[in-house]
Amino acid sequence: MKRFSALVFAFLFLALAPFAQAKTYVNGIDANYPPFSFIDEQGNAAGFDIESMNWIANKMGFEVQHTPINWDGIIPALQAKKIDMICSGMSISEERKQAVNFSEPYYSIKKYIAVKNGSDLTAEEVFKGKYTLGVQRGTNEHELLQSRIDNEKLAITLRLYDSPPMSVEDLLNGRIDAIAIDSAPAEDAIKNGKAIKIVGEYAPGDDFGVAVNKENAELLKLINDGYELLKKDPFWQELHTKYLSN
Numbered sequence: 001m002k003r004f005s006a007l008v009f010a011f012l013f014l015a016l017a018p019f020a021q022a023k024t025y026v027n028g029i030d031a032n033y034p035p036f037s038f039i040d041e042q043g044n045a046a047g048f049d050i051e052s053m054n055w056i057a058n059k060m061g062f063e064v065q066h067t068p069i070n071w072d073g074i075i076p077a078l079q080a081k082k083i084d085m086i087c088s089g090m091s092i093s094e095e096r097k098q099a100v101n102f103s104e105p106y107y108s109i110k111k112y113i114a115v116k117n118g119s120d121l122t123a124e125e126v127f128k129g130k131y132t133l134g135v136q137r138g139t140n141e142h143e144l145l146q147s148r149i150d151n152e153k154l155a156i157t158l159r160l161y162d163s164p165p166m167s168v169e170d171l172l173n174g175r176i177d178a179i180a181i182d183s184a185p186a187e188d189a190i191k192n193g194k195a196i197k198i199v200g201e202y203a204p205g206d207d208f209g210v211a212v213n214k215e216n217a218e219l220l221k222l223i224n225d226g227y228e229l230l231k232k233d234p235f236w237q238e239l240h241t242k243y244l245s246n
């Protein structure tokens with residue numbers, strides 16, 4: 001009898017285990033967007049957004065897996081359901097809202113122009129002259145700048161990069177005159193000893209939100225409810241202290 005009930009127990013366990021497992025959602029990330037998402041020295045996904053989403057997943061009862069994807073193709077990947085969300089420093093924009101749904105905003109950024117230390121170029125001058133400006137490909141700053149160039153017939157040349165740290169390196173090498181970069185990655189580069197300085201803003205700031213496939217209302221609710229809890233938890237302030245200067 002004992003053996004029988006052990007068998008029944010084992011059978012029930014095996015039969016029901018798949019149902020008890022938490023659902024796994026894939027977060028598509030830019031692997032080189034410190035301090036929000038990056039790969040650390042141990043090869044693990046790390047950063048403000050990674051730790052936020054891990055906390056939310058744990059509280060809301062799902063699993064999250066962080067998968068690097070080219071920023072340039074990240075929205076198509078979400079639309080094609082190759083990933084379930086993008087929690088990786090993505091600005092909420094009207095144009096993107098046509099393609100995906102966004103969570104409530106969780107962080108505000110400014111749109112900066114930065115130059116190499118020692119340069120006396122100002123943000124206004126960059127837009128007036130024949131300068132080369134670096135920017136990350138597929139960002140809303142890329143779009144903002146391209147439309148300014150087209151509308152105002154500016155003489156600047158854009159040079160496109162796969163990530164902001166790569167544009168910072170080229171700026172330091174003197175290959176470009178200035179970069180357009182969001183405030184948090186710029187401040188992170190400066191904090192890490194990169195000899196660059198912020199010289200002005202070129203567009204109104206915007207807010208980061210988590211993007212979710214338009215058909216996935218269930219996940220969007222989990223994420224919004226999760227941020228509501230996280231924002232009230234001391235861990236939220238810890239994350240700001242660890243990764244951001246404010």
Ligand code: ARG
Pocket residue numbers: 030033071088089090091092136138139140141182
């Ligand atoms: N404001 C930019 C955008 O949303 C930031 C993009 C950079 N974020 C990133 N993970 N690469 O397009």
